[in-house]
Amino acid sequence: MQKDLLHHIGKFIPLNEAEQQLLVDRIRYEKIPKKGFLLQAGKVCSGRFFVISGCLRQYVMKENESEQIIQFGLPGWWICDHRSLENGEPSEYYVQATEVSEVAIIDAGVQEELFSKIPLLERYFRLIFQRAYDASLTRISLEYCISGEERYHQFAKNFPDFVQKIPQYMLASFLGLTPEFISIIRAKKKR
Amino acid sequence: MQKDLLHHIGKFIPLNEAEQQLLVDRIRYEKIPKKGFLLQAGKVCSGRFFVISGCLRQYVMKENESEQIIQFGLPGWWICDHRSLENGEPSEYYVQATEVSEVAIIDAGVQEELFSKIPLLERYFRLIFQRAYDASLTRISLEYCISGEERYHQFAKNFPDFVQKIPQYMLASFLGLTPEFISIIRAKKKR
DNA sequence: TGAATTTCTTAAAGTAGTTCAATTTTTAGT
DNA sequence: ACTAAAAATTGAACTACTTTAAGAAATTCA
Numbered sequence: 001m002q003k004d005l006l007h008h009i010g011k012f013i014p015l016n017e018a019e020q021q022l023l024v025d026r027i028r029y030e031k032i033p034k035k036g037f038l039l040q041a042g043k044v045c046s047g048r049f050f051v052i053s054g055c056l057r058q059y060v061m062k063e064n065e066s067e068q069i070i071q072f073g074l075p076g077w078w079i080c081d082h083r084s085l086e087n088g089e090p091s092e093y094y095v096q097a098t099e100v101s102e103v104a105i106i107d108a109g110v111q112e113e114l115f116s117k118i119p120l121l122e123r124y125f126r127l128i129f130q131r132a133y134d135a136s137l138t139r140i141s142l143e144y145c146i147s148g149e150e151r152y153h154q155f156a157k158n159f160p161d162f163v164q165k166i167p168q169y170m171l172a173s174f175l176g177l178t179p180e181f182i183s184i185i186r187a188k189k190k191r
Numbered sequence: 192m193q194k195d196l197l198h199h200i201g202k203f204i205p206l207n208e209a210e211q212q213l214l215v216d217r218i219r220y221e222k223i224p225k226k227g228f229l230l231q232a233g234k235v236c237s238g239r240f241f242v243i244s245g246c247l248r249q250y251v252m253k254e255n256e257s258e259q260i261i262q263f264g265l266p267g268w269w270i271c272d273h274r275s276l277e278n279g280e281p282s283e284y285y286v287q288a289t290e291v292s293e294v295a296i297i298d299a300g301v302q303e304e305l306f307s308k309i310p311l312l313e314r315y316f317r318l319i320f321q322r323a324y325d326a327s328l329t330r331i332s333l334e335y336c337i338s339g340e341e342r343y344h345q346f347a348k349n350f351p352d353f354v355q356k357i358p359q360y361m362l363a364s365f366l367g368l369t370p371e372f373i374s375i376i377r378a379k380k381k382r
Numbered sequence: 383t384g385a386a387t388t389t390c391t392t393a394a395a396g397t398a399g400t401t402c403a404a405t406t407t408t409t410a411g412t
Numbered sequence: 413a414c415t416a417a418a419a420a421t422t423g424a425a426c427t428a429c430t431t432t433a434a435g436a437a438a439t440t441c442a
Binding site (some may be wrong): 063070121123139176 | 322
């Protein structure tokens with residue numbers, strides 16, 4: 001289990017024995033029950049969460065009291081309100097498990113020690129954020145360039161298992177559509 | 192002029208004399224004429240561009256042959272197709288000056304040297320990308336949570352000078368709206 | 383300065399998706 | 413196994429914006 005995160009990081013940067021040991025010592029692991037929260041709006045984000053197994057979702061509450069899912073956290077992905085974590089400000093986000101999940105946690109109080117003792121860790125996170133940022137620009141681009149229906153199809157093609165697994169209303173929220181519309185799209189596809 | 196980028200970086204990480212000198216030696220400066228390109232689709236992104244003065248825009252071509260602006264580069268901001276730069280793949284983006292601009296450039300061939308000789312530079316870019324990523328998630332959130340008209344008003348409130356300065360059709364593109372709709376919004380506001 | 387080009391404005395028609403609401407199906411819990 | 417709750421389906425009415433198109437205004441360029 002711990003090997004998962006070390007192995008993942010090791011794909012980006014070389015880690016010597018001492019550095020690996022330090023990570024093993026400092027990183028916490030938690031099992032989160034379905035619907036369990038790692039972050040709630042109004043609280044400061046306490047750490048960075050790496051999904052080992054299961055699935056998390058990050059969402060905000062809209063004015064009309066409904067939830068807007070901003071991103072999912074699949075295995076191998078990080079999820080966190082980075083601004084809240086870095087600045088110690090209350091978050092507007094919720095981070096919740098959509099199913100029983102296991103996460104590796106770098107607590108806020110531990111991260112600077114890790115960065116100073118493992119300098120290449122900054123490089124790892126720079127690469128991670130660079131990719132995440134690029135992906136989010138692509139997401140914005142798709143939002144403006146193709147229809148909601150096409151975005152659904154593209155997403156279903158890229159993540160077929162995920163689309164099968166999560167509730168339709170969550171998928172709709174994440175894509176900025178309504179569950180009713182997803183039903184219409186899916187009914188069309190069956191003809 | 193060179194002092195601008197060094198000063199900016201110095202707000203995030205400490206740089207010693209040798210490191211500052213190295214940056215001065217390796218970073219290039221270019222004056223870009225209005226409408227001049229720094230990147231064109233089909234080409235590999237050759238460097239990271241930091242806007243000293245002026246304004247850049249990053250856009251893709253839609254299927255219908257129109258342009259979709261994904262982001263602007265204002266003074267103090269970085270702009271680049273990071274995936275193209277890191278992987279050496281042809282970009283789908285264009286980066287163009289909307290007015291005469293001055294940019295500081297970290298060429299692709301120079302960046303690894305800088306990262307290895309100035310380890311904290313990775314930290315600087317990690318922080319930059321973390322902020323950019325957080326801002327892009329906020330942008331996605333706004334896209335789904337409030338109307339296009341409200342997004343226009345919020346943007347105009349946050350960047351009043353910018354909104355005055357750039358052509359309406361570019362602003363519309365960036366916000367995922369039409370120029371006609373911006374005209375309607377602005378006409379409403381005058382009553 | 384004048385002409386060409388670009389940008390903006392305006393209005394009407396159109397549309398991609400939403401809202402609302404009721405019913406059906408599926409899931410969860412005891 | 414049964415019930416309650418949650419999720420999905422369906423269809424009709426609605427709407428936030430887009431598309432189309434023409435004319436006016438502003439900008440650019442030689």
